[in-house]
Amino acid sequence: MTVPFDPATPSRLLHRLNWLTPARCRWIFLLLVMVTFLSNLHYIVAGPLDLSGDEAHYWDWSRQLDWSYYSKGPLVAYVIRASCAIFGDVAWAVRLPAILLAAGTSIITYLLTRKLFGSDRLALGAVVLYGLSPLFNAGSVLMTIDPPFYFCWGLATYLAVLGLFDGKRWVWPVIGAVVGLGFLAKYAMFLWIPMLFVAILLDRRFGDGKTSVEIALHPNASGVRPDSTPRLRDLVILCAIALLFTTPVILWNIKHGGVTALHVAKQMGAGREANASWSSLPEFVGGQIGVLGPLLAAMMIGGIVLAIRHFRQRRRERFLLLLGLPFLAGVTILSFFVKIQLNWPAPAYFTLMILTAHFLGTRMSDQRLWRPWRGWFWAAVILAIILAPLARDLSILYPLAPKWKWREIDPSVRLRGWDALGREVSRELKSLSAGAFVLTDKYQTASELAFYVEGQPKTYYAGSYAKNPRQRDRFSQFDMWADRTLEPDRTTLLGKDCVFVGFLYDDTAAAFERVEQLPERMHKVRGVPVRVFRVWKCYGFKGMKRPEDSEKF
Numbered sequence: 163m164t165v166p167f168d169p170a171t172p173s174r175l176l177h178r179l180n181w182l183t184p185a186r187c188r189w190i191f192l193l194l195v196m197v198t199f200l201s202n203l204h205y206i207v208a209g210p211l212d213l214s215g216d217e218a219h220y221w222d223w224s225r226q227l228d229w230s231y232y233s234k235g236p237l238v239a240y241v242i243r244a245s246c247a248i249f250g251d252v253a254w255a256v257r258l259p260a261i262l263l264a265a266g267t268s269i270i271t272y273l274l275t276r277k278l279f280g281s282d283r284l285a286l287g288a289v290v291l292y293g294l295s296p297l298f299n300a301g302s303v304l305m306t307i308d309p310p311f312y313f314c315w316g317l318a319t320y321l322a323v324l325g326l327f328d329g330k331r332w333v334w335p336v337i338g339a340v341v342g343l344g345f346l347a348k349y350a351m352f353l354w355i356p357m358l359f360v361a362i363l364l365d366r367r368f369g370d371g372k373t374s375v376e377i378a379l380h381p382n383a384s385g386v387r388p389d390s391t392p393r394l395r396d397l398v399i400l401c402a403i404a405l406l407f408t409t410p411v412i413l414w415n416i417k418h419g420g421v422t423a424l425h426v427a428k429q430m431g432a433g434r435e436a437n438a439s440w441s442s443l444p445e446f447v448g449g450q451i452g453v454l455g456p457l458l459a460a461m462m463i464g465g466i467v468l469a470i471r472h473f474r475q476r477r478r479e480r481f482l483l484l485l486g487l488p489f490l491a492g493v494t495i496l497s498f499f500v501k502i503q504l505n506w507p508a509p510a511y512f513t514l515m516i517l518t519a520h521f522l523g524t525r526m527s528d529q530r531l532w533r534p535w536r537g538w539f540w541a542a543v544i545l546a547i548i549l550a551p552l553a554r555d556l557s558i559l560y561p562l563a564p565k566w567k568w569r570e571i572d573p574s575v576r577l578r579g580w581d582a583l584g585r586e587v588s589r590e591l592k593s594l595s596a597g598a599f600v601l602t603d604k605y606q607t608a609s610e611l612a613f614y615v616e617g618q619p620k621t622y623y624a625g626s627y628a629k630n631p632r633q634r635d636r637f638s639q640f641d642m643w644a645d646r647t648l649e650p651d652r653t654t655l656l657g658k659d660c661v662f663v664g665f666l667y668d669d670t671a672a673a674f675e676r677v678e679q680l681p682e683r684m685h686k687v688r689g690v691p692v693r694v695f696r697v698w699k700c701y702g703f704k705g706m707k708r709p710e711d712s713e714k715f
Contacts, residue, residue, distance in 0.1 A: 232422065487510065601622045
């Protein structure tokens, strides 16, 4: 049962939007999803960007399917392998699941907003708001762990609304499966469960701001069935099913000494002195404003404040707030202790963006309230339209300032030059003896070359073998694969030549009979140099011994 959207005093703006009937909103939404999908498909097929390091690394995982992997669960590898099995091991096939999942998330957003507020206009507005954000534009075309994780987060939230607001008890075991599947993409998925429990507990306490007598006299006045509260058994089943999905990760970690748990703990700051630093807060907040867009971020704050003001009385807004704000608050607190990646708070924005759409809708319903926000809204729309081409290809601006250090300004620089480097390395490999291999100092570089070198060979990673801790890079999945080891007593590479890409430290150089540095490869975009690749020819590999003080996390 949907809850009718009842605006206060109709404004002239809403009167002008009367042509947006529910049917027309749905047609516009379907057209928007289709156009966005086709636009994204064209971009990943003909776009200027090579695979990111993470995308290439997950693709490399997909060539050796397993129960789990060093830093993440197995879902992303299986999704990529399913796509590549159909369309081949090409870049657009790696990214195709991202745009499909983005379309699915848009559908869930529309259905969830309409379910809660009974308004197709509001549902369409929520989807449009997502399109204004650089964070979600990037997430709709890059195939990392985030698209499947975000889709599962949204689907679980929508199903929870069916259970809590419509009393559909069949959803609780399904939610368990969705949460478990999301866990296999990103372990943070399990944080959704305690937020749901808090929402249920407060729902029992506050209801919809009505007394027990009012609810008894008018049980459906709020659009909520009186029997919609889940039973304890429903929640136990949800948790039990979700926990079943941890089995492959646990079994894999038992076999590999629990490296994933150690790796995640280190990322969360375990083993470091707990010294909070307020200096990191501006960087975190500034980064989030950047990925959301400053105007959209301001409107989102308005939605959060409005929901907090009516926390006891408005059940729908309270639910959306509790399924987003605690996650955002937790990541914010964590930012005092560790470096936060820009995409970490993204799940919080799923419900908070819907709150933002509701906030703007309530303002539009009253001309007096809408007037201060009208300029912000249209400025955000116009700014998003102007910046859309730049979000897809910032190199458009390169010729305007060729002397700028674009490698420091443009994050997409990291996604450029790999295809060209792969062709260069392929040519150098052919000049070496049979069986020559590719070795690098970074695990993501190894994955990029595995994808872009002719024949897509297995590549190798030496970064974790450095004796000097300052030169030593982190462990990765390359260190878990027995067929990628560089240990003298276990590797099959002894005596072979290789092409090395990266910084060749003394430890690595000593692992060969002879090394030869080649001219640096300068990669230019629109005539502007943005990347430098260091390439070496190395002869007669002797193997590398892992340092005894090396930590596997």
